Amino acid sequence: MKIKFLTKKMFRRRPSEFISVQTDNFLRKLKSRPFFTEYISNVFMKNVKPNITDKSLTLSVLTDSHEKAVASASYYGLNGVRHIIEANEASDKLPVDYNIHLGDMIDGSDKPEISRGLLQFTMENYQKSIHPFFVLEGNHDENDKYDEHKFVNSASFGRDDYYNIVTKADFEQPEIKRLNSVSKVAWIDKGDIRVIFLNTSDIPYILNGGTKKYDFKKVRGIREQQLDDLISILEKTVDKHVVVFGHANLISPAGRSALNFNGDLVQQIFTSFNNKDIGELKNELSGDFGVDLHFNFTDTGISKISNYICGHMHYEKYFKVAGINHIILNCSALMGKQHGLTTDYNKKWDRRYNEISELAGYFININPDKMLLQIFGYGAATRFVSFEI
Template sequence: MVTKHDFEQPEIKRLSLGSKVAWIDKGDIRVIFLNTSDIPYILNGGTKKYDFKKVRGIREQQIEDLISILEKTIDKHVVVFGHANLISQSGRSALNFNGDLVQKIFTSFNNKDSGQLKNELSGDFGVNVRYNFTDTGISTISNYICGHMHYEKYYKVNGINHIILNCSALMGKKHGVTTDYNKKWDRRYNEISELAGYFININPDKMLLQIFGYGAATRFVSFEI
C-alpha cells in the first residue's frame, strides 16, 4: 500500500518495475529505501509458510539490486531507510533473515572492498552474490534509519549510525504491546502526545542529518553524514 504510492513519484528511481529497492538523489546526497518485509507468500496446505507480522527479512534479489545501486554511487553521502532495524547493537542480525548481510554490504561499501557475500541458507533466503565497491570515490553510508520497535534508540556499528525512531500508534498505558518508552510519555488523545512523528533534514552544508520530533518523540537529535 505504501510503496505503490511512493514509487509513483517521478523523482524516485528503481532498477526495474519489480525492484523493491528505490533511491532518490539531491545534489551530493543519495537516499536509498529498502524493504525489510521482503517475505515470499507461500502456502503450505492452506497455511502461510511465513507470518508477515512476525517475520522480517531481505532476499537475494533485493541484495543484488542494492549492490548494483551502490556500485554506481560515485562521490555521494548515502543515507538508507527501512522499516525494521537491521542489526542489534552487538552487530547480530535483528531481522529474521539477512539483516547482518546488509550491514556487511554497508561496511564493505565504506571500505571500498570487493568480494563475495554468502550465507549458509538455501531456498527462500539463500544469498550468494559478488560485489565491487572499489570505484565509488568518496562515497560513504553514514546512517540507517528505521522504526518498527516503537521506541527510540541510537547506536553505531562499524562506523554506521543505526537510528530507531518511535513512529508509534497510541494504544494506552495498559495495552499489552505498548512499550515502556511509550508508557512514560503518558500519551493522551486530542493532545500533541497522541502523535509520534519526525521531520528529517539532511543538510550537506553542515554535513548533518537532523531529526526533529513531535508528539511522543525526542524534539531534536543530529548525526554526521
C-alpha cells in the first residue's frame, strides 16, 4: 500500500533541503525488530568475533537497500530503511570498526522531496550510530529513476542535493580521509590496512534545457580527476594491504570495462600499482570522460591491491582478473521471487518479509595476520568466503 505524503507546498525548511513533515514523522516511528538485531549480533559473535585481532579491520557492509516510501512486504520499500536501522543498532554493541553502505541507498523513484527525506533520515541514523561510517553513491541515488518514469522536464534533484545530505556527512568525520575538499576518492587506514572508496557514479551534472545531459541511473563512470586522485593516493601508499570499494562493478570477467566510462582504466591502475610500474594512463576520449595521466608506483614497498568489492548487480559473484579479486555482494533490499526485476540469485533465496531471508548483509574482516579478507554473510547471502590479501 502506498503511504500518502504531503504536497511540496506544505514542506517545512531544513538546513539544506525540503522534507515532507508527514514523511519525516512516519520514518521516525520505524523501529528495529529485536529478532533481527539479535540474529545479526549472533552471526557476528559466532562467526566473526573469533577471527578478530588487534591488527584486523572489521566492517559492517550493506548495499543496494533501494528505500522507497511504500509499505511493501515483497519488494523494495521501507524494509530497506529498517534493515539499515537494525544493522547499525546491532553493530553498536559489537567490535566493528566502520559501518559501510555501498550505494543505491534509495531507489530514486519517489518524488524528490520524499527521496531527500529518506536520504536525510537514513544518514541521521548513521550519524547517531557509535561507529564511523562511509556511504558511497549509487546510480539510483540522484533520483533519476523518478525523472525517467514521470517524463519530467527538469531534474528532480539539484546539483548539490546528494552531496549536502550524504557526502558532506561522510567527510565531516575525522576518520575519513581525502586529498582535498573536492576529491571524490576517500580512504581509511588501520595499521597496515588501507581501504579506498571510489565513486562509480562520477558523472557531470550538466543540464540541457532543464533535463540532464547524463542519466545517472543509466550511466556509470569515473572521470580524470578521480583517477588522478587515486593515482596520487596510491603513489604515497607504502607497505599496505589495499582493498578498494565502489558501488558498481568495474570490469567483466573477460577484463572489459563494466562501466560506461573508464572502468578498464581503474583496473589498469590496480595492476600497474601491483607491478610497481611507471607509465601513462590514457583513453581515446575527449571532453567529459577523456583521460591523459602519468603514474609512478616504484616507491610503494610491498603494497598490493588484492580485492575490489561492490554491489549494484543484485547477486553474488567472484572472479579474478590479473591477480585482483572482483567481489560482487547481494542487495540488501528485499526482492520477492514473484517480481519481474528480481534476479535469479534472489529468486533462489525465496526472500520473504519478516523472515531471515528478508535481509542481506555482510561483515568483512581484513586480517593481515592470516593474510585473508573474510566475508561473513547473513540473510540472503553466502555465509562465508575468503580471499587472499
